Amino acid sequence: MAITVQRFSEVQFRAMGDAWQACLAESDANRLFMSWPWLYSWWETWSQILGLDLYLLGAFDERNILVGIAPLYRRRSYMPVGLRIDRLQIIGNAWRVSPTVRTEYCGLIFHRDRADDIRRALLQHLAQSGWDELVLCDVSPEEVEANRRVIGDAAGPVTCIRRVTDEGVSIDTTGVFGDWLKTLGKHTRLKVFNRRQYLSGKSDIQFVEAKTSDFGRFFDLLNHFHVYRWGKPAFDREAVLFHNRLLRRLSPGMRAACTFLMVDGREVSVLYDIFAGGVRYNLQSGFQEDLDPKVSLGRLHLGFAIEQAFLDETCAHYDLLAGRGKHSDYKRHFAGRINEFVTAELVRSPHLRLLYREQERLPAGWRRTINRAFRL
Template sequence: MTMKIRSELITDLKGFIEIRPKWENLHRESESRSISTSWAWMWTWWEVFGDEGELIIISIYDDDELIGVAPLWRRRVKRFGLISTFQIKLLATGEKGKDEICSDYLNLILRRGREEEAIKGMFDLLQDERWDEIVIEALEAGSGTVELLKRMASDRRLKMEELGRMSGFYVELPESWEDYLPRLSQSFRKKIKRNRRELTEALFRAVKTHSELETTFGRLIELHQERMRSLGKPGAFSSERFTEFHRLISHRMLDEGKLYMRSLELNGETIAINYGFKEGDVLYLYQSGIRSLRTNRISPGIALESFCIEEAIRAGLRRYDLMRGDEGYKFHWRPVKHEMVNLKIRRGR
């Protein structure tokens, strides 16, 4: 039986909405499944940042079966203030520095076993499109997509280069909290025990309603910004667009059962918040807000993180992802290091 691979271009919001059910079904089965490649994440990003370019989402089909989605957008950029070029990027990338939402684990959404055909379909359609370069950011370095892009770009005499790498960290979760603790240093285990003991009266709360989310999200901003200002930094929520994106996506993920927001409350005051998302068997810790207490003996952040990791283990999750960045606190939890890569594909001159 001859396969009939075809590629279609989506350039408007109507098409973006209509592909949602098929995108979500494909996403659940794809090796590139992550919170950042979900339809809701990409849609919300475009809702906030889409005024800076045009949609060019490519859907690849085998007859009526969706085997791939390339979630792309295009914009004009100037080089050296003079030369204007057409650049294609993945959705959820390309914000101005202060607005950057730092989407990790980006990728093309590809059906398992059909990756090569889907990527070929993407390149076939792009052959007749207007572009000078394609920039793909935060792609898992170990993903098979990297080698497929490299090979297919070479076959088409396109130039592909690596722009750089970034490190991320995640905790591989065992079957029980008791199995996890021995991985940690003795001194850090003592810190966890002491903080839990000192904060025995603190309440560990989960956000379950939209009204709770509004209140907790506002407190998250306060705690995060206070901490960043004390370090002489502007803080992520100083950006209106960053804040708008997260207000929207947090409510949508709550509706989908994917929001993960936990807090510690002591004497009626919220002193620590973790904000993230669940996708499949992975919990992504995206942002936190911690109040500095007047004693060095107590760290609400350590206590909250330990409760969250223990909860994730009990829920049967496979990974507790600390996302990109090499902040010192992450290493106490004995994470696994991984790399994400940024790539550029250029048409020959």
């Protein structure tokens, strides 16, 4: 059965939310980060600021039903020596361009029953256009290899360069919260759960979900806590705009779970989660550091949220995503599954492939210096 591929305009991107979500529902792609609400809100927020050219491909079956999506954009840059580089990236990250919100679990979207055929159709179409590198940010190692293999078959030699590897943690919440607590080390269990008794013995503790009307104050408080702890806000002006757009667009089956931890009527911790596709994603958190030296408010608040996920029959996992804490990689102690994220380049330009191959002869520190200097 024939699969046809077409490129979408920005006007079509804006109008295709329902078709996109229907395609996503038939795929194994991530229900939050590869959703139309997330990716269109990202595009609307950063595309003009960063000078990005939409390169969004859709695959259609013989019934003219959207069965696959390659959510890409193109950006042209120039090295100091004058060499032009045409890079394609997945919408949601701007690697080596500018910081934005982080989009994890990236990849192409296609109906699972014809995944190989649809991937091949999308990437063969992509191989016919002129570009030098395809940057894959925060994808699985399997996604990198599958794309490298198909593009190599369609476009000739391709060099794969791994730039960054990161890990996230996802907790299975289909069991019993108390059983999960028993799998934790004693220090983690103390911070996540046992300190509730200590704190409630001298204060009134409440775990409260924010109303939609409270979201503005919620983000203000989140940024306030981050400035105190990290010296900068969690979300800059564009990131706040992005999240407000996202929350207004959440599709059926998606919902925000913005919660406060209150002590004696004061909001001392905030936790920003979104539920999608049976998973509750922990996007950001912030808390008052100096409330009590015996209490880690951030871990305690997470404990309440994880318990709530265990009690929710529609929730199968609580995903802590990638990233470390300020002082330790605390997520590794939460008895969850480790998820690996890779950022890699698929390079087909002969000049760049030669340049990268010669770089391999140099020490790692020199390579990093050259890449920064020449914007590679």
